[in-house]
Amino acid sequence: MSDVFKSVNELDTKDVKWIDARFSLQDSELGRKKFEEGHIKEALYWHLENDLSDMTKKAGRHPLPAKESLTLLFRKSGLELDDQIFIYDDGGSPFAARAWWILQYGGFKNSFILQEGFEELAAMGVPVSKSTDPSVPSNVVPVWDDSIFATREFVEKTVEGKTGNVLLDARSAERYRGEVEPIDPIAGRIPGALNFDWEQLKKDGSFNLSDTVGEQLSEIVKHDEGIVVYCGSGVTAAPLFAMLKQTGYEHVKLYVGSYSDWISREFVEVAKG
Template identity: 45%
Template structure:
């Protein structure tokens, strides 16, 4: 197994901290929570403004360009040898989105804090309103380009030119096309299986489930997507934690696909 998730009482106290608390229904609330009190030493990364580039057209939460991400890392003084601990409100998807981005950028010592902010407080990590400032870093980034797939890659899977299992991480009713609160067309990408990411939630933690391991083959390429590249990341991260090696993500997701190709229902 790969160690991605850590509990608060097993963290290095000298590690870097990233607060990613966010609420899709109130996009200002995460930064407000940070300003009202965060773990001492934590910087804040906003899902919409730091971990996405909403000016782009690739789905609802487009991945920023490499240059933008590198500038984000360097501004906050991150280095490859840092132990980096990412937390959200617990069992959400913003910490795993940040972890995936760091993984994409080649950081090998990044972790998701299971239990989130409250678990860190309970473990005795001090809370402050002081915003830390770090000396900027200068990174030579080794990008893991092969873990990020584009729309054409997904089409190759559907056409049988590339052997892989597609996993749709959205709610079952959205997958079946019974309802669609965000995108113009309801349904799912052809050939995809469904595994609702919320099944991984156990209180304030994300956990490996036997149902996920049963659903997803370990001996072939697995490609995870969701609506806009946020809630696919808990599934990706849990599979990685479980030892799956050949996992990719279609970050642009269903919200990108429906503007270009047909879908299936049922």
């Protein structure tokens, strides 16, 4: 079992780096506005679409930036590989998990998703500031962990039964079955995928770290299986990836392009029902 989600009460908050990942899919600048109104002291702000996605790519709705771009982000943020990094959003949201996954991908293994959202952290007495002083840049060289990244080609081979992996769809059951599709132009799922709605990971607005979630996951996927998680655009699948790691699953990959990338080519096969 890995420590992924942490309560600030469990952590020594001295000599740490804070990352604020608040965001709204309905208002892309809301998270930045909240950051400017107040954030954890010395926190950096990482924007889902400007920092954690490359919106110029045609690989789904929130494509992963190139390694070169992520390296610049890490350096601009003043990060070192051995830094202890705490990431927060509004609590029970997928955005801190997206930032955490990218840090894991880059080799920053001492990074954690905070259980508490910003308002709860502030109420607990964690120092808050409106100052946005820039970080001292670093020259960090990421150690990329490609084992947690699933390419489209890997997913295609998985659909063909050639990788031994299981696809796990993090969207709602209705979207998984293709009954509704509020965002993408084609309803359905990647053929062969199983389903675990990421909303089931939460209880009372926070991620549920009780044994209950682990038991629910084990009813869908086995601990010794290779698992590829996806959602609509690689965002809400990130907390599912994180919870799988939290509950002891070792062989997990994230298909960042997700369903929106899967349906981006002509004559693509989807499943319904």
